Amino acid sequence: MNKLLCSILLSFVSLQASAAIAVIVHPSNADNIDKKAIENIYLGKTKSFPGGEQAVPVNMDASQSIKETFDTTVVGKSSSQLKSYWSKKVFTGKGTPPKEVPNAEDMIKLISSNPNMIGYIDSSAVNDTVKVIGEF
Amino acid sequence: MKKKIAIAISTLLLSSSAVAEVHISGFASVVGGKVLDGTGVEEFDLGPSFLADYPLVGVYEEEISFNPDTLFGLQFSADLMDGLSATAQVVSRGANDFSADFEWAYISYEVNDNWTFQGGKKRLPLYYYSDFFDVGYAYTWIRPPADNYTWQVFNYTGVSALYNYLVGEWTVSGQVYYGREDSDDNKLLSEFFFLESTREIWKDIGGIVVQFNREWLDIRLTHMQYTNERYIGDVQQVWDGSTERKGKFYGLSVNIDYENFLLLTELNRLSLQGSDLDTYLVTLGYRIKDFTPYVSYSDFDDGEQGEVHNTTSFGVRWDFHPSAAFKLQYDDVEDNGGPGLKVAGDSQSISFGIDLVF
Numbered sequence: 001m002n003k004l005l006c007s008i009l010l011s012f013v014s015l016q017a018s019a020a021i022a023v024i025v026h027p028s029n030a031d032n033i034d035k036k037a038i039e040n041i042y043l044g045k046t047k048s049f050p051g052g053e054q055a056v057p058v059n060m061d062a063s064q065s066i067k068e069t070f071d072t073t074v075v076g077k078s079s080s081q082l083k084s085y086w087s088k089k090v091f092t093g094k095g096t097p098p099k100e101v102p103n104a105e106d107m108i109k110l111i112s113s114n115p116n117m118i119g120y121i122d123s124s125a126v127n128d129t130v131k132v133i134g135e136f
Numbered sequence: 137m138k139k140k141i142a143i144a145i146s147t148l149l150l151s152s153s154a155v156a157e158v159h160i161s162g163f164a165s166v167v168g169g170k171v172l173d174g175t176g177v178e179e180f181d182l183g184p185s186f187l188a189d190y191p192l193v194g195v196y197e198e199e200i201s202f203n204p205d206t207l208f209g210l211q212f213s214a215d216l217m218d219g220l221s222a223t224a225q226v227v228s229r230g231a232n233d234f235s236a237d238f239e240w241a242y243i244s245y246e247v248n249d250n251w252t253f254q255g256g257k258k259r260l261p262l263y264y265y266s267d268f269f270d271v272g273y274a275y276t277w278i279r280p281p282a283d284n285y286t287w288q289v290f291n292y293t294g295v296s297a298l299y300n301y302l303v304g305e306w307t308v309s310g311q312v313y314y315g316r317e318d319s320d321d322n323k324l325l326s327e328f329f330f331l332e333s334t335r336e337i338w339k340d341i342g343g344i345v346v347q348f349n350r351e352w353l354d355i356r357l358t359h360m361q362y363t364n365e366r367y368i369g370d371v372q373q374v375w376d377g378s379t380e381r382k383g384k385f386y387g388l389s390v391n392i393d394y395e396n397f398l399l400l401t402e403l404n405r406l407s408l409q410g411s412d413l414d415t416y417l418v419t420l421g422y423r424i425k426d427f428t429p430y431v432s433y434s435d436f437d438d439g440e441q442g443e444v445h446n447t448t449s450f451g452v453r454w455d456f457h458p459s460a461a462f463k464l465q466y467d468d469v470e471d472n473g474g475p476g477l478k479v480a481g482d483s484q485s486i487s488f489g490i491d492l493v494f
Contacts, residue, residue: 046249079458087493088274090211091161091211093240093254094298
């Protein structure tokens with residue numbers, strides 16, 4: 001019972017800490033990637049980082065609330081606007097939306113093992129296997 | 137190249153649930169509607185009707201119907217890696233008694249970050265909404281305004297090259313394409329206009345699309361040419377002593393999506409052997425959270441005493457779910473066609489429905 005209470009309390013704490021989104025890349029990625037570049041990569045407008053290296057964006061699954069926050073604060077569109085943006089591309093053969101992962105652990109695992117990927121997680125989940133290029 | 141393979145492998149790992157890299161996605165619209173009041177066209181013995189979808193002859197009448205705009209689409213896309221993919225889209229429409237047909241079937245090769253070559257059967261990207269006409273979720277109205285989307289040919293088989301460049305703040309994208317379409321028993325011409333089996337051939341279809349996009353501004357320019365041949369029954373049509381006639385299409389579309397304000401416009405001209413068929417549309421919308429009310433006006437005019445009609449529409453889109461939208465729309469059609477050139481007469485109609493993507 002105590003354990004349960006503890007974990008509930010802990011989850012409140014982590015909820016409180018979840019104010020910021022950290023955009024992350026592989027530690028070897030030394031590129032200067034600003035918000036506009038992140039937006040362009042996530043909208044499929046470019047397939048490269050500003051420095052010219054190939055960029056592969058990874059999204060969080062739509063069930064994660066961080067996805068919606070990322071969409072509105074970083075990409076600048078509501079989730080349904082984005083859905084409509086991508087459905088236009090997918091069904092006309094002009095592009096595919098970023099792949100999705102179900103949680104922060106998977107995101108970190110992926111980003112830390114691929115120099116071309118870019119993703120985002122709750123700031124509190126950041127560890128030293130990934131590099132934070134911006135917090136929003 | 138090595139890097140590309142590495143990325144392809146890691147993306148493959150990402151979708152670990154799929155055995156082969158075949159993606160299935162889809163879209164659906166379930167729409168009902170009815171004509172509230174209409175004149176019909178006496179000389180054709182046509183009762184009150186609203187022609188909501190020209191190419192597929194989606195017609196609403198005074199009895200409520202779910203057939204004209206309801207459709208289901210499934211897309212299968214096989215990623216063959218290294219930039220190569222194969223895609224097929226099967227669409228089942230109420231207007232076609234829900235028979236399932238391959239609307240798209242093409243292979244695609246991504247040459248580099250900027251260019252992709254595609255070959256096969258695709259939608260003809262004539263108007264702004266032509267190539268995603270079936271995906272109601274991707275636009276505001278129940279359907280793109282019927283007065284503009286009137287052409288009997290909407291698919292083609294051929295090749296296209298798609299490009300996409302980021303130039304400073306602008307995205308410059310578009311395509312060039314070439315192909316042909318042989319529509320035997322063309323639905324619109326056979327069932328609605330000539331009431332006799334009509335074979336409509338568009339050959340040497342060649343076109344270009346250039347689109348400029350920057351934050352809230354979107355500008356699309358297009359030009360297309362084709363050569364038309366037609367058989368009504370078994371009789372080949374002759375225009376000015378020739379069995380062929382040339383069509384030239386020009387289109388300009390400017391769209392603004394600023395803050396919550398939405399302005400959609402299209403201006404098109406088809407020059408078909410000396411006569412000009414002009415269409416345009418203007419839509420204004422305003423997003424209030426999940427609701428987007430809109431007003432729209434669209435117009436078709438091929439000259440005095442010719443085919444002349446327009447539609448004024450009011451409606452609202454409600455994004456009630458992350459993957460679905462409810463829409464309600466009122467359409468007031470004015471048919472000012474000359475003798476023998478009315479389409480479906482005046483009408484006032486209501487339609488409502490749900491669009492979703494998955």
